[in-house]
Amino acid sequence: MHPAIPNVPPPAAKLEPGDLVDEREAAAILGTAIQTLRNWRWKGAGPRARKVGARLVRYHRDDLAAFAAGEGAP
Numbered sequence: 001m002h003p004a005i006p007n008v009p010p011p012a013a014k015l016e017p018g019d020l021v022d023e024r025e026a027a028a029i030l031g032t033a034i035q036t037l038r039n040w041r042w043k044g045a046g047p048r049a050r051k052v053g054a055r056l057v058r059y060h061r062d063d064l065a066a067f068a069a070g071e072g073a074p
Helices: 021-028 034-043 063-070
Strands: 051-052 055-061
Touching: 021 034, 021 055, 021 063, 055 063
Parallel strands: none
Antiparallel strands: 051 055
16 A cells, blocks of 8 residues: 555556466466366456456466465465
8 A cells, every 4th residue: 555645555566578378378387277277267266367358368477376386366
């Protein structure tokens, strides 16, 4: 939070090229099937997924690393 203004979240970290990966690459990173990622998303489990536009689903590399390390979904 900003110290002078209450209830203002800190600015989001800037995304760098390659930070967001598609389902295919996320599945490869986690060593699982794409359908498993889809099932987890439907159940509200697994690593955090982000919608880009109306149809694109992307995963942030940091979220995948945290999930793989056993820290669960943020």
